[in-house]
Amino acid sequence: MFVQITKSSRQSGKTYLSYLVRESFRTAEGPRSRTVCNISELPAATRDLIAASLKGQDLLPADQVQLHDALDYGGLAVLNDAWARFELDHFFVDIGSSRQRGLLKAILYSRLRQAVVVSPSSRHLAGWRLRLGCEGVISGGRPLQRDGSTEGSLG
DSSP: OEEEEEEEEOTTSOEEEEEEEEEEEEETTEEEEEEEEEOTTSOHHHHHHHHHHHTTOOSSOGGGOOOOOTHHHHHHHHHHHHHHHTTGGGGGTTSSOHHHHHHHHHHHHHHHHHHHHHOOSHHHHHHHHHHTTOHHHHTTTSOOOTTSOOSSOOO
16 A cells, blocks of 8 residues: 555646545556545545554654653553452352443552552552551461561551
8 A cells, every 4th residue: 555646737727636545456457546535535644644653664763763651561461460469350150240340450459559569668568558448368367467477566
């Protein structure tokens, strides 16, 4: 596929440009092409991106790509691992449909991630676990200390 620019002139002297995405193919009668879509109404920058993409060009040089918010995936991976390790699905087996359980899981992940983003230090992590009432699940029923340990009493 490629972008073909077609010029058409009118008797009034006006010249129009049409930008067409075309596809080439072969038939028994020889090579042919057909119009896939007309992109004339799109902004010029968008048309240029489409043309470059159809030519096989990279739209963004790999050396210019930078990773932002890399912790987002890490936080989700930790939550997903904890969810599986502590078999939290068993607590929600009787709640509605599979979709409703998935939505509940997403809401809980969102709340837990917000708590970690607000207070990322390990000292505060124990605090958000306690505030959410999860210490029994996370620590196997033993009370969590502010430092995250399960030894001694809360102080």
